[in-house]
Amino acid sequence: MSSSQSEIVSEYQTTLLLAAERFFGRGRIPKRIRQAFMDTPRHLFAKRFYSSAKQDWVDLETADLRDHLTELYSDHPLCIYRDKNGKSLSTVSQPSLVLYMIDLLELEPGQSVFELGGGSGWNAALMAHLVGKKGKILSLEIIEELTPSAQAALEELNLNQVCFRSGDANLGSDEGNFDRGVFTASAWDLPACFYQQIKPKGLLLYVFKAQPNYDLLCLLRKTDQSHFESELHFSCSFVPVTGSNSQPNLPAIPVSKLPPQGEMAELAWNDIKIADTAIPEFIDFTKLVFDCQQSYLVENDELAFDEEFWAVGNPKDGNLLLYNEDRLLLYGDDTNLIKFRRTAKRWQKAKQPGIEDLKLSVYAASNAPETSNDQWAVNRGDSTFIWGI
Known part of the structure; x- marks a missing residue:
């Protein structure tokens, strides 16, 4: 990319950061995250995307980048992969939400992160800047076709601390335990492996398939070997997890x-x-x-x-x-x-609490406690979700 193109991209990135700050609602985006964003151009991770404006696929290897910067640097998700029926299976997520999620993870230099759903690799790249060269990001993506382009973009930015590969993260990793975990797709269940993979007091950013029409983004803190507590949860919408932990199909x-x-x-x-x-x-x-x-x-x-x-x-x-x-x-x-x-x-x-006001505890199904009068247990495969007032 020429120096003039770099300057234009930087201008679009700066404008997008201003839009993302309005989403944050918690004051200014931390400086470290702002710098990570500026060092990780989004278009490198969307070399082929579906343009809502043109109603067609765009290949940046042949198209003029300048013609698509407005869409690439808008505060909206970009579809990068669809199935044969036209259903979106992977996106480069909405930038403001991505930056907000990364801020919630409280990443520090030297930490390790396990990511379910690597997608384009952009999220892994942003996190890599925050954990530094001594940190580690393991990102597993179940759609094999996405892996080569993500690996190429990470290599172009010299982010060697990221291991991005094809695989089903629902089955866990053989690379030890992690300080942080993050889901970039909504899951019906929390697989058993995450109770072992996340270190005590570690954070797991988990997307819970609450209902067919909405998900909940949950910041979970590991309290012991079989228990997470939610520090916050709010409504959102993500593509669903596929593979061994895919959501059951429940027609009416x-x-x-x-x-x-x-x-x-x-x-x-x-x-x-x-x-x-x-x-x-x-x-x-x-x-x-x-x-x-x-x-x-x-x-x-x-x-x-x-x-x-x-x-x-x-x-x-x-x-x-x-x-x-x-x-x-x-x-x-x-x-x-x-x-x-x-x-x-x-x-x-309880004064009619909304969903975000509820208490959420997540247990390995084999260790779930009895519920009290103000609690309701939801049993899903490997995990039991206990909602309380």
């Missing part, structure tokens, strides 16, 4: 296809004693603490489509409480209705 189930559920009773939200204005927030809360990933469809003769509901209970035992913003349907006995009412009472007593 028609209630008519389930085994007999017993007599059905229709209830009103007044029966739960939740104010009409609070129903949407309470539903968001219950979908998380009851882990309502599975949705159900109920035929409605008055509508041209089946209504979608979330559920408390297990259809195998013949008891279900189905609910959406308009209706509640109880099948079987009142076990799940009692559970739902008690949850509503606790939620209101």
Whole structure:
């Protein structure tokens, strides 16, 4: 890249940093992170990307870089890989979010980092500047086609402290333990290997697939060999993890296809004693603490489509409480209705906390404790997520 091009790129980088600072909301981006950003041009890690402006793929090996700097240095993700159906499987993430995540990791020179989902390599490169030449970044990317371009960009910047290779990070690493861990894709479960791979008191930046329509970015601190505590979590959206820890496919189930559920009773939200204005927030809360990933469809003769509901209970035992913003349907006995009412009472007593106000603890499934009245356990494979008020 010529000196004149470098100057133009620097101008775009500076403008992007100003936009990223507005996202931060915590004051000025730390100087070390600003410098890492300036030393790591984003376009080097997006040699081929899908242009939203042109609705087509752009190859920077043949295209004029100057024609694409506005898009390359906008505060938006860039798609760099799609499957044959056109679904985005890897992006160069939104710069403001990337810088915010790196700041949360509190990286210091000499530290080691284990990254699940290397993608373009840009995130690994930024972290490499912060851990320095004596640090180590191990970045595993499951999409083999992405590895050569990421390795080439890292080599161009002489970032030898980064080991970027193809592999399934869900299976862990044989390269020892790490001071930090970071997910760059949303995961349904926290694989068992991370309880061993992260050092005591270490930080893990984890993306939790909370619901089909949103993820939670969680900053987890390792407290012991089988336990993490969340220091913060907030809604976000990432591409999903693939490989051995991919999310189960849970298409909506028609209630008519389930085994007999017993007599059905229709209830009103007044029966739960939740104010009409609070129903949407309470539903968001219950979908998380009851882990309502599975949705159900109920035929409605008055509508041209089946209504979608979330559920408390297990259809195998013949008891279900189905609910959406308009209706509640109880099948079987009142076990799940009692559970739902008690949850509503606790939620209101706690002044209707939102998702970001909840306490989250993550345990290896084999070591999860019993929950109290103000806690709800979500069991997912290797890990148990305990939500509390």
